Amino acid sequence: MVTNNSQHISQQFEKELQDIRSRVLALGGLVEQQVANAMDALLTGDSELAREVISFDDEVNDLELSIDEECIQIIALRQPTASDLRLVSGILKTITDLERIGDESVGIAKMAINLSEKDRPKRNYRELQSLGNHVRGMLRDALDAFARFDVEMALQVAKEDRDVDAEYEALLRQLMTYMMEDNRAVSRVIDMMWSARSLERIGDHAHNVCEHIIYLVEGKDVRHLSIEKAEKVIRGEPLD
């Protein structure tokens, strides 16, 4: 009887954890769409779409808060330990990064509105497109890695962040030359710089999500470690 009962409880608990995982993926899907819309608004000068991104941020925030509450509820009621507790605390960290990605897409949307009110240069801000696609790919892969709790994939995505940073640095140098060449471009180019910075930050948050996946699957905290060290930690090799 006790067994059936505890079995029943653990099944119930499993169900709750599954439910949370799918809600995290729903949150991930929302912020993915927010980033996509913010970039579209930026590249097409669609200020209407940009305003939608800004107003939709409330729903992103609400979903994060409700998942957060659900996690605290589970900890209080189920008192998980070991891997279950790791899962819940890893999810608490993951949703914080996802919500921040939402904030960064709002930042891009605001720049999209600024830029929609200025004459558009012939390049039409395509300089930002490749960085944007790169970061969106990272985010999508990070969410896939979360969906499958795939540590190897999480490591690969974390590696991507370096290329994103390099692409970002190169873009900044390019934008700086625009300003040196043409004073009248300054305020427009500054808006592009803030947008590029937001994209780079989104890459960082996707990287963080991957570190949380590694933590909640492997129980190894690889935050602040280089990729090489993180790999060693995961493979149980000594750090020299």
Added chain:
Amino acid sequence: MVTNNSQHISQQFEKELQDIRSRVLALGGLVEQQVANAMDALLTGDSELAREVISFDDEVNDLELSIDEECIQIIALRQPTASDLRLVSGILKTITDLERIGDESVGIAKMAINLSEKDRPKRNYRELQSLGNHVRGMLRDALDAFARFDVEMALQVAKEDRDVDAEYEALLRQLMTYMMEDNRAVSRVIDMMWSARSLERIGDHAHNVCEHIIYLVEGKDVRHLSIEKAEKVIRGEPLD
């Protein structure tokens, strides 16, 4: 006997919570010093001090990770509920923001190094000093509010963030005019902009810390609410 035993456990638990609170304050003290040193390095062109800030970031990260582990340990072993669980989960969020403040001070230190290699304008970057002092005051008050778990003080600090944002916006406009007036100033002024942005972010994180204080003391999650709404929530007044 059981009572003595559980009394003993709860005293032990209290001791652990006290220990964590003081370690959070130690972390707060470290990042406060990091911000102070980064600003000194920026304003005096002291690249040596800037390098110290960058290398010291490891200790900030290590302390955050160890407090994080300690919190998870406590949740696993003590299985706190209600206000104790809120305290621990609020602390987990607080240390994330404190660690990010450390990251932003590293960002300022990197700009300090860039700027130390360029000729210094006559204003010597004093434009950043007042924003820097403002933000450092916010951070100090946020940590005081944490030390005393003072919700009213936390609300006051959260309000400060608006003035910081306004000061930041004004500074950006000023810096923009520098670039329009003198192309040769562009790369120097961009470094100042990134520094200003980091200061503004530090203000945001101090604001977040205040929201965590309100949550862990009052059990009310006021994230994403306007100050007016947050005050109503805390006073138990209806949101209209």
